[in-house]
Amino acid sequence: MTAVPTAELTARAHEASAEIVADVLTLVHHETGSYDLPGLAAGLDLLRELTVHRLGPPEREQRHPGGECGDTLTLTYPGTGPGHVALVGHYDTVWPTGTLAGWQHPAPGDDGRAKLSGPGIFDMKTGLVQGVWALKLARESGAPVPTVTFVFNGDEEIGSLSSRPVIEDVARRVDATLVLEPSAHGAVKTARKGSGIFQVTATGIEAHAGLAPQDGASAITALSEFVVAAAAVAAPAVGTTVNTGTIQGGSATNVVAGRATASIDIRVSSAAEQARVDDALDAIEVSDPRVRIDVDHAWNRPPMTLGAASAPLLDLARTVAREQGRTLSHTAVGGASDANFVAALGLPVLCGLGAVGNGAHAQGEFIYPDTVPTQTALVAGVLGRLATPLRGPAAAG
Template identity: 80%
Template sequence: MTASPAAAAATLTTRAQEVSPRIVDDILTLVRQETSSYDLPGLATGLELLRELTVQRLGRPDHEHRYPGGECGDTLTLTYAGTGTGTGTGAGHVLLVGHYDTVWPTGALAGWEQLRPSDDGRDRLSGPGIFDMKTGLAQGIWALKLARESGAPLPTVTFLFNGDEEIGSLSSRPVIEETAQKADVTLVLEPTAHGAVKTARKGTGIFQVTATGVEAHAGLAPQDGASAITALSEFVVAAAKVAAPDRGTTINTGLFKGGSAINVVAGQATAGVDIRVSSEAEQTRVDEELDAIKVSDPRVRIEIDHAWNRPPMTLNAASAPLLALAREVAREQGRDSLPDTAVGGASDANFVAVLGLPVLCGMGAVGDGAHAQGEFIYPDTVPAQTALVAGVLGRLARPLRG
């Protein structure tokens, strides 16, 4: 006799509670291996650790492929065939996406306070990358394990682990796009927004601005020089005024360097500019207005590399039924609601959404502090988040129909 949805959901939730300490142990195992986006040896070790952990929990995959990342971390796909429906026509196929790289430089772990008290009396676990997004990785692996244990028919599941998300998914983007198009549904294991899934994200631009001036002796002939630093400073101030927060557009110059010596009028300077937009129209406006900026010294040449990295993400028609399904699973598991929200950050979900494919992002950790010292998770939320993903997998043995 088949258990009712409510009974099956209760069993899954109870099991997630029982194994929660083991899931947390796996989270901390991943966190203790530092994986800075710029540390290729650390990324290689971290990916192998992640692969071994997946195999320990789920067995050897039916298909495995590693895509070299070049100057970025490699991308790994591990596919586990569905149960009860086979893997042919009519069987569901779910892609679980998660990045294993972090923004934190190697060495950040030393001296990091792991257990942090909170004002609300709840335990917090902290560590570089624990919130963004190593908790999501561990929860995703355990979600499939728990879904298997439930005995429900399951879709084929492909894990995609990439090591360059924090620097724009420069090598992994084509792999993500190709793999997502072969799947019926994509779930991105990025952290939640205080428990809410993310159905809209801003598009991002990673612009490099170069100023080329004229070097001269700062004491003997300063008038002969044209300072690239001064000109680029003017540009940065003007660029900040192009931002339009009321339209969802922000502009942040996060890196600035230049010059060769303190007593030399700078001949070269560069700036790294982070741009976030909510629409393609804003992309066009920003491009045009940045190109129109003039600096006071005409001898300095300003060059802008307009590198739009991720398109804006919205809740497309294909994703709406997936959100409805996730909410239904959440209700069956005893949640009052499963809110969704729009956020300023971008993720690999942007690449999937713009293709018109069904995708939900923010299926991972509950906590806060992404990219900030002391990022943390609430370990008491790990069972519910794991059970949610497991429950969704259990409902996707057949392709989702919108």
């Protein structure tokens, strides 16, 4: 079975570059903040319309209701080879509706290289479009292509709370999963930290701050002690970070605070560190025993490492990149993604095949448009080689 010719794919991607970028901007100009349900619904409709416009109607589709989160859409396009691949990407962004109107566009770099900027363009609307075009180019080449199931979810930025079961179910039924998150300066991401958002609640005793302060037990004071102790649990040398992002509490300045809460972002590189952090936070004691501390251990994503199942995918992508005349590197990053879920199942997954640019979650995030054709052709080339299953039929399910 002959694989899709990489040189042909790359040339065709360059010819279609203006159309690909136009599709990217179409998605970017419709805002899809993670908490804007009407905006997310309309954005998913737009993404589906764009996909069908480029690929035709899917053989199967299902819109999975997200409840308080954006819906998840699965679209399956039959292939001409026996393989089956999932292309996963999120359409929600961290940017609230209205951000686009005041967006600050970055200036070109010192080398004068063009940039395109907009909320979510890097993370990760460019990756979504590149995935659609990758299948289009692979199909048009005439070489065998695998069946492809797109998974578009609208809640990745807030933990994939509703979409995780859908992603895991699809991943179990395919031979390989490609996650179209942005690259790390062109490198794919083969290791990601596990993440958790812990809610810490301090419950004290209210009292008048002037008349009877001794009768009170300050939840704010106790919580302050806790977050300082929690910060000391971090172990940067092994990749463990602890960041208290928000604190709320108290009712008035002249009242000893009866309640206070904190949200703590925790990142770990291993299951062993995850267990250590759990134990260390539970062991923290505050000076006033009258204050109760409750810690919600809300681990969201497990750590991701390059396991035996995924190593062949990396080799395959590197082969395609070499045929493009470049070297594809891989790296570990601190951020988590939906690839963490797939890796934790012991299934083949490769992440970071999307945009080349910078500034995720930052004002002025951008892509380099001159990289769009090469990245699109990379994914198309990988799809072509996955027309033959990466795993055996029994494992693929």
